[in-house]
Structures are given as C-alpha cells and as structure tokens.
Amino acid sequence: MLSETLRRARTFLASARNADASWPYVPGKPSGVEPTCYAAMALQQPLTKAPGPHLQWEHALTLLTLQRLNGSPQVCGSLTQTLLNTEVQHAAPNNAISELDSNLRGWSWVDGTFSWVEPTSYAVLALKAAGQAGHPRVREGERLLLDRVCFDGGWNYGNRKVRGEQLESMMPTTALAAMALQQVPGAANTIDRALGLLGREAETHPSALSLALTILCFGVFNQPAAKFVGALTQRQQADGSWRGQVHLTALSVLALQTVEGGANVFRI
C-alpha cells in the first residue's frame, strides 16, 4: 500500500521535472531551489542544475542536498564558507518588545535582516551535515534556537513574544528547529517538549507539510511515527501529488520512505 503511494508520488515528481533537470513548485512553472532540492533527494537524482541559490536558506538547503547526494566537494566547500561567513543584523527592530537575546546570530531569509527560526534551522542542519557541528557559528545558531522556544514548547517563525504577548508555536518551524538541535548537550528536554507539541498538533491541525516534517522529526529522534502515516497518505491526490505541489510531494516521499526503512535526510 505504502509502496504504491510512493510509486505514484515519484511518478508525479518525475513528470514535473523541467527540461534542465530542476523542479518548479508547481508543474509547468520556472524552477525553484526548494522544490529542486527536495525532489532531487526524493528521487535520488544528482543535483545537476540548481536554479540559484541566492538566499541564505537556499544556500543551506542546497548544501544539505549536495551532502546527501554526494555532490561536488568543491561546491560543498564553497557553500559551507558562504554560510559560515554570512552576517545578519544582531538586534530585532523592536528588541525591547521582542525580549530576545540580541547578541546571538543565526541566519536570515534575506541578507542584512533579522535571524529567523527556519533559515537558522536549515543552516545549522546543513553545516552539521557538512561536518561543521563544532564550529562556533553553528553553536551560536543552536543557542539562538534555544533562546526562541515559545511558551508551549515549540517555535514560532522567529519571536516568542511580541509586545509582551506570548506567541504560539507552528508545526513546520518546530519540526525543523528540533531537528537542528540534534546532538546538542542539554537540549533533550526542549526536544521532548517539541515532539509532544508536534504529536498533539498533528492530530488537531494536520497538513501535508506539517505531517511530513513531523514524521521526519520523529524519525530523527527514533520515535515511532507510524501513527501519522495514514493522515499523510490520505491527503495524496489522484495525480500522485500533495496539493499539486512539488516540494510537498517530495517532502512526503522523503518522510514516508523513512517509515519503510529509508534514509532520513535530516538525520545528522
């Protein structure tokens, strides 16, 4: 049953590939870094043509993908240095309101702006995969993630408070940040709380993106994820995709194949 789900999904991904061996978010459109990286990993195809990268998170996702697909050491080295040398703004525009540790640097979406949870998580994961787990910049990124845990045990997109009000966590950022904290001494309780939140939210507010990342996150920490598989597979469309989108379909493949014993691309 699951093998048929995966076969149909892979067929969709193969048919969605553009002529230059990269992938768009939606078939027939220009390619993007995120769908190309996830689709290449889902189909185990070399990353021969990445449309970019230009943004910090795209550098990180490309590096992670190249690490998983035995990409060029020269390109990986260049991307690693780019990420390690990336500068961001130290303080939030309203730091007093956000109540964050403004001395910590992570990674931002766009150069010259504030550090956010998702690009920081991608950068930490990619740099760890590239053998840079002990680099001070990576350690600082981990500390930034720990500084931004929300009251409910997960992560919002960047802040935990705005104007003194607590912000609720979101599932995709919570899964990515928890995975980025692999092998961090003293983070076990934080990760346990995040997994608890993901487990609860996956039942009440499921989506393809959240379910796929939850399965991958549970897998990274050797927690049983089979209970989320049915909810994810039920969302597959007749064309084999999830919502007709390449990155959602590829992430779903990457998640479901771990249930069948396949490699988890986020495991360090």
Next chain:
Amino acid sequence: MSSGSEPSRREFLTTAGIAVVGLSGAAAGHGWYSQHKQPRARVAVYKASSYRGPLARIIRDGLLNYPDVLRRARSGTVVLKPNIVEYHAGRAVNTNPAVVAAAIAAFRSVGARHIVVAEGPGHCRDTELLLEASDMDHAIASESADFVDLNLDAAQSVRLAANHTRLGELSLPETILGASLVVSIPKLKTHHWAGVTLSLKNMFGTIPGARYGWPKNVLHWHGIENSIVDINLAVQPGFAIIDGIEGMEGDGPIRGNTVRAGVLIMGDNLTAVDATATRVMGLSPEHVPYLRMMLDHGGTVSKTRIDHLGEPIRAVRQNFRVLDDFAVLKAPWKPRLNIRPE
C-alpha cells in the same frame, strides 16, 4: 501589447513608472494640506450584520456603482486577494470565507468569467493548514474557483516607480501581474505596527515568501509604510471590499479582540476606502502615515472629497480600541500648519 484592445496589466505595470512619477511630482508641488487636489472618490458602505446574510447581493450592489471595475472584471482574470495570516480559533484574524465566497459569486454575477483567489500568507508558510482550518478551502471550492499560493508562484521583477523603500524593484507573482483586476479583500483591523491594516496593507500578501521569506521581513527593514506604498503602486489593485462584519481592535492583526462592526466597505480608490474604514473604526485616517503618503500617488483621505454611497459613516461608526502607541489615532485631525506632517 496583448492581443486584445488593451495592454495587459503586466504590460501596463512595466511601463507605469513614468506616469506615477509624474503624478507624484505634481501632487507634491501642491503640498499635503491642499486637500482639494485629492481626486474625488466614491466609497460604498453597507450594513451587513451576519456572515449568513445576503452578502453576494450586497457586494454586487456595491460593484454596480463602478462601471470601470465591471469592465475590467469582464476583460480577463479577476484575482481576489483575501487576508489570511494565521489561524486562531475564535479570533477574527482572517477575512471570513463567507465574504470571499460572496465576492466570487458577485463578480461572476456581473460577468467575470475567470476568478482566482490568491494569497501569500506572511507569517505561516503552511498555507494548506490555514486554508483548511479557516474553512477557506471549502468556500473557494463551493464556488468552483481556483486558489493560487502567491508565496510559491512564479515571479517577475517590477521596477518601483516611487521607490520609497529604496529596493529598486520587487518580485511580483505572475498571477498578480497577469490579472485584469486585483481586488483586495481585507479584514477591518487595527495593527500593532502600522496603526490600521486594511486594503492597502493587505497587499503585503502579494509578495512571494519564496523570494522574501516568512515573514517578509526585508519589507519591515525598509519601512512598513514605505513598503505599503511601493507594493500598491506596483500591484495597482483596482477594487477593495473590506470585511467589517467582524473586525479586530487593539493588538491586531493577530491578538486583538473581536468587534462586531456589521459593515462591508467597498470602492475603487483604495486609499479612500481605507480612510473611510478608519473613520468607521472611530479613528482619524489623517494620522495614519501611509495614508498620508498615498496622497502623493492619487489617494484620497479627506472626507470632503469622498462621496459615501449606502450608509453614512455616523450610522455604522464604532469605537475601536487602539494600543497606547497609536492613541493619536483617536484624536481629531486638526491641521494647524500648511506643511506636510512627519
């Protein structure tokens, strides 16, 4: 040029810079206080007490006041842009799906053939979750319309005519650039950084997250007000329908309290629509910086230059609470100097 008799929005927007700069220069020469230079605008204000009421008929009645909007709606693709930010049960954060469904039905009833609902949520990139949790998915499907996630849409660069942000250009989704008419359908809300968030601020959601991130933080770094003006000059939305049946006061756009304002506000001059909506909230639009900035770009704020169709403001006026930082919005506008206020 397109194959039809008119240039497409894509063709127009790539050449609109000169015209807008010209308008800006002319308006600036007359100064802020020359309110009589603001173009005359018409804003329709209708009572609507419930999301179960005849919303499609009300919106259709409003639309029929704007022949040029009807012509554009019939000439190509109508993109309806609701405000979908985050989902929190019981909070009036997002445009209600009933208003979006009614807008689809109303535009279809006046001859629009292709209607797309499009949004690029600015905080949460899990658009599927937002659509399902808010029931927007069902509302769109029930009216047989399509949805486009603008965060992931293919994008093209558009040169910024006024360039308040100094970004030079913005990447805009093809769905927006290819539309014959973009309709902003926001919620009636106060906003903890911008004062109010209405049809102009709603255009933040047309900027693709895949290019600018979640949130689209680079726009904040270049000034929220600057960004609102630049985005609107680039997107050129042609109509607005504000969902004020339930609004939000205080710490909007997410954490404020629900206000049952019972009103729909519509028009083709988005600055005038937002100015009217601000007055409906019991606030003074002249104190909102980005509304003042829009005066240099064809916007209308002065109540003496806005003709109200339907209900007079006094019949629907509320007393929305604002955060202390925006207490000035409660003060009547009393210009004392013939200079542009900072």
